[in-house]
Every structure is written in structure tokens, then in C-alpha cells.
Amino acid sequence: AQTVTQSQPEMSVQEAETVTLSCTYDTSESDYYLFWYKQPPSRQMILVIRQEAYKQQNATENRFSVNFQKAAKSFSLKISDSQLGDAAMYFCAYRRALSGGSNYKLTFGKGTLLTVNP
Amino acid sequence: NAGVTQTPKFQVLKTGQSMTLQCAQDMNHEYMSWYRQDPGMGLRLIHYSVGAGITDQGEVPNGYNVSRSTTEDFPLRLLSAAPSQTSVYFCASKKGGSNQPQHFGDGTRLSIL
Numbered sequence: 001a002q003t004v005t006q007s008q009p010e011m012s013v014q015e016a017e018t019v020t021l022s023c024t025y026d027t028s029e030s031d032y033y034l035f036w037y038k039q040p041p042s043r044q045m046i047l048v049i050r051q052e053a054y055k056q057q058n059a060t061e062n063r064f065s066v067n068f069q070k071a072a073k074s075f076s077l078k079i080s081d082s083q084l085g086d087a088a089m090y091f092c093a094y095r096r097a098l099s100g101g102s103n104y105k106l107t108f109g110k111g112t113l114l115t116v117n118p
Numbered sequence: 119n120a121g122v123t124q125t126p127k128f129q130v131l132k133t134g135q136s137m138t139l140q141c142a143q144d145m146n147h148e149y150m151s152w153y154r155q156d157p158g159m160g161l162r163l164i165h166y167s168v169g170a171g172i173t174d175q176g177e178v179p180n181g182y183n184v185s186r187s188t189t190e191d192f193p194l195r196l197l198s199a200a201p202s203q204t205s206v207y208f209c210a211s212k213k214g215g216s217n218q219p220q221h222f223g224d225g226t227r228l229s230i231l
Contacts, residue, residue, distance in 0.1 A: 004160070009158075033216075033217075042224075043206065043224060043225045043227075044222070044224055044225075045161075045208060045210075045222035045225075047219060047220075050219070052217075091160050091161070093160070096216075097216050098216060099214065099215060099216045100168070101149060101166055101167075101168035101172075101174060102166075102174065103216070104149050104151070104166070104212055104220070105151075105163050105166070105176065105177075106153075106161065106163070106210075106220065107160075108159075108160025108161045108162070109160050110158060110159055110160050111158075111159075111160055
């Protein structure tokens with residue numbers, strides 16, 4: 001079974017600084033998707049960024065980028081120029097790349113609570 | 119677009135009561151699912167459906183029933199609520215195809231006394 005581990009329960013960063021959130025995963029699959037979700041106090045689950053395992057290039061979305069190390073099974077999220085609105089719980093998640101119902105299950109880590117200090 | 123709509127947003131129940139959490143999506147998505155989120159844990163899959171009339175169990179199905187009579191709706195039933203079912207529940211939907219993203223509802227906070 002796939003597992004996702006986030007080893008940092010809490011992180012803090014100063015406004016305008018850069019922070020990196022860690023995620024490792026375990027799978028025997030060769031193709032899969034990895035995600036970072038943001039959950040602010042409003043409780044919404046917001047997709048921040050997605051990485052497809054067969055793509056070597058790291059995904060980037062504005063101030064958010066990932067460092068995907070497939071051999072090490074590592075998928076970290078870097079937030080540049082941190083803003084107060086980035087404060088939230090961040091979840092790393094894994095999904096198989098195959099089609100079909102049972103393959104659409106998302107396996108989540110336990111989350112990292114990010115605080116942004118003004 | 120309404121997206122994925124969950125009702126109610128909050129609910130308090132007594133042990134042994136029954137309850138149905140509603141989930142509706144207006145995107146004609148084939149795949150729908152229910153997750154629960156407990157403190158200190160990520161979301162865990164309860165049940166999922168790949169289309170009307172088809173449902174299957176996820177990681178933590180005990181104590182929950184689901185049905186899918188239409189493409190739009192995927193209700194989650196607690197037949198006899200237990201304190202261990204106190205949680206935040208999320209419904210999600212997704213178009214078929216491996217590269218399609220999941221869309222989450224805003225969640226239902228359920229407390230069982």
C-alpha cells in the first residue's frame with residue numbers, strides 16, 4: 001500500500017521569506033501523481049500544485065514550486081515570497097496514474113501547519 | 119458554477135441517531151467519493167462511486183452506507199452514529215480519466231455526543 005509521510009507537523013516563516021515543506025512517499029508504482037493541497041481555516045481543500053511522476057521537470061505555479069526526486073521518493077513544496085494568506089495546513093497527497101475508480105483514491109499525509117509571521 | 123455542494127455544513131448528533139450527509143455536483147462527473155478528516159491525520163477514503171448504481175468501499179467504510187441513484191448525488195448515511203464518527207467529512211468528484219483533477223466540497227463538520 002502507498003504511504004505518504006510529512007515529517008514536519010508545524011513550520012513557520014517570516015513574511016516575504018521562503019519556506020520548504022517536506023514530503024516523502026512509498027510506492028511500488030512507476031507512474032503516479034503527487035499533489036500539494038492547501039487547507040486554510042475556512043476548511044476548503046485547495047489544489048496548489050500537481051506533479052506527474054513521468055515528467056522530470058519540476059512543476060511550478062507562480063510562487064509555488066516543487067522539488068521532485070523520484071529515486072528518493074521525495075516531493076517537497078517551496079513557497080517563495082511568503083504571504084500572510086499562505087498560512088494554512090498543507091497536505092501532500094499521492095494517486096496512482098491508472099484510470100478506473102479504485103485508482104482515483106488520494107492517499108494523504110498528516111499535514112504541515114504553516115504559520116506566516118508579519 | 120456550483121461545483122461540489124455539501125449540506126449541512128455543521129451538525130451535532132446524539133449517539134445512536136441516524137443522519138444523511140448530502141453531496142451534489144453539477145459537473146456531470148462520473149467519479150464521486152467521501153473522505154473523513156480527523157485531527158492530526160490526513161483525509162481517508164470512506165466510499166467511492168464510479169457511476170450511477172455503482173459504489174465500492176474505501177479505506178474506512180465501517181459504519182457508513184452510500185448509494186448512487188443519479189450522477190449528481192452521492193449521499194453518505196450514518197445509520198447509528200457513534201462518537202468515533204466525529205469528524206469533518208469531505209465529498210469530492212472527478213471526471214473520468216487519470217489526469218483529471220478532483221474537486222472537493224467545503225466539508226461537513228459532524229459532532230457525535
